[in-house]
Amino acid sequence: MALVVQKYGGSSVADAERIKAVAQRIVATRKAGNDVVVVVSAMGDTTDDLIDKAKQVSPLPPGRELDMLLTAGERISMALLAMAISNLGHEARSFTGSQAGVITDGAHGKAKIIDVTPGRIRTALGEGSICIVAGFQGVSQGTKDITTLGRGGSDTTAVALAAALDADVCEIYTDVDGVFTADPRIVPAARRIPRISYEEMLEMAASGAKILHLRCVEYARRYNMPIHVRSSFSTKEGTWVVDSSEIEGHEMEQAIISGVAHDRSEAKITVVGVPDKVGEAASIFSALSEAEINIDMIVQNVSAASTGRTDISFTLPVTDGQAALTALNKLKDRIGFESLRFDDRIGKVSLIGAGMRSHPGVTAKFFGAIADAGVNIEMISTSEIRISVVVAQDDVDTAVASAHRAFDLDSDQIEAVVYGGTGR
């Protein structure tokens, strides 16, 4: 008997009909001889509705109370799902994050999981029950206050519970058939990736593939918990995210390209005319770090000998743009840079694949494909298993399609799927 942890997002439980469909899938998994633990998000728009309610009584609600409010969402969906399962003749019990032993720090709205102590889940499983657990929420270690985990929180709850319970697999259900070699809305010939390593999935997630959150993949890698990303609308195999040692071919020294990801959610800031002295870059990025701004790519131009000044460009979430400009302007006199340039019309295109660093041909072919598409490259950044370029936002689709074709990722068959974002 295997132990399967399943996670269903908000769109999978958006109304009574979908809840009943999910209940049937869960019961089928149970009937196949598995112990089942289900992590569930709030129904459809519940979270947005609750946030609207909060805004009506307070422009800036305290984090503790906002978390108390929002966690009502999963409480509703999990209880309804447990009822729907009971109605199919199987015992199901729902548990809040706190009851399931999801212990977090005290950072309301973006809490981090510190520990998972699922004693009540183990007991309920031992008594033959299907367990339904609220995603996205936990209880803070010190104050015992209710917390929410922030973006990607439900996926992370599922992986963390799976790891703590030593489950055989963590299945993440979504509205697409798995992870694809590119966004099928841009590249209709994109193929489903049957197996991908944690590292490549991390790079995919960091490069804009919205199917799994970085945070949940990081957790899965740390505990070596296999994730199976699949559609809640079919029973097809999806994409397995596993240790690289379990992927055929990975042990051999060849470059295996997983896919092409893109991201339109970033902006670029250029700090123009920075004096080329030791410590200037450090003071820029420590100011941004103090403002809690996450920087992605950084490029520093070679200093012009004539002026002794250089330009530093970096990308960041477009939503952090204003805060970053404010933080930097405060430093203007101390650092003595000349000006700031802000560009939110950029896009990032990334090629992900194991072993590309030792195969220079990969980089050359990637740049060639982008040039062939007539697209200009503004910034470049590379890792062991990824190359990313920043291009004009309007050129993203062409660049993705061209790179996808160049690496022979196009399939013969066009799969009818639509890429969607993950909820929470």
Added chain:
Amino acid sequence: MALVVQKYGGSSVADAERIKAVAQRIVATRKAGNDVVVVVSAMGDTTDDLIDKAKQVSPLPPGRELDMLLTAGERISMALLAMAISNLGHEARSFTGSQAGVITDGAHGKAKIIDVTPGRIRTALGEGSICIVAGFQGVSQGTKDITTLGRGGSDTTAVALAAALDADVCEIYTDVDGVFTADPRIVPAARRIPRISYEEMLEMAASGAKILHLRCVEYARRYNMPIHVRSSFSTKEGTWVVDSSEIEGHEMEQAIISGVAHDRSEAKITVVGVPDKVGEAASIFSALSEAEINIDMIVQNVSAASTGRTDISFTLPVTDGQAALTALNKLKDRIGFESLRFDDRIGKVSLIGAGMRSHPGVTAKFFGAIADAGVNIEMISTSEIRISVVVAQDDVDTAVASAHRAFDLDSDQIEAVVYGGTGR
């Protein structure tokens, strides 16, 4: 500095505007120098909406899961109320029943409070915070499952918390100005009762006055916790429910009539032709007790010497009627009664007042007032401080008005109030 526990029902927090108004009242109480603990129900129709959702996924949802679902209602209202208070510049923290230490038995949907251990509330009060507590809910002692308290649960939560915290008063806010000498919809000249004893309030509640639940008054009496029933729409004094020793005149040997209550929610069953043998009545009522049916009034006619048979009539909630008939029909052969008669067109009119037992004139005047109104009495039952009669349902209004007048309860001024039922 006094400690005040306030309870607001669902209609008092039905939308953002009302929540803000309640927040202002709470802050005013705080500014007057009091520590404040607030017990709150779910907003307006939230509970009904959640029950509708449950019905959509399961015709007979398990009690544990229904409780998990319904408790989302108070979670939403209490978090919003805490936010609204914070927005007025005062610290407020919300607590679930479980966090507030409301320990219950495991009877889902109708749990009874076993203990209240409000350690977290005490700590938060000590830190200067206003505490908002979810009414109607608790956590079961053994299984640590979330429970709901059933009808009157929020009032009972408030009184129980007030008692455990040794509060100075438990204020129950409602949509009327207090407890009246009769339902003002029937008797426009009814007066607000300024002070009433626990015992009389119990009889009023048991006799159909919907303003406070039996259960919460019983709890208050046991712990001698003063209740102040008042309107959430005004700052007028309402009705104080206190120990009889604190009511002027009660120590003297005179009959003080508090009011006239009525109840249209009962039905009458007559078991016709019961053999007049020892134990027959006992077996009838033990069968009803096993079916968990609450009996109110019981009348056994004098046995007719010619037949050796008697009729036994009793009243019960009309909603239990079918279950009672089924339970009795199962006994028909064993007991050998002749037939059952069911009448749901009855009403109960009760006169409540201390000391009436030792003043036979009270009973005579009450019956006289009902006779004067041309109303026939079908059943009679009395207690130390109450006389109840069953009459035809259509005669209830006339009987109430006539009795109210006979005991000089009519005021010169008509108060513009509307009697409403309490929520949960």
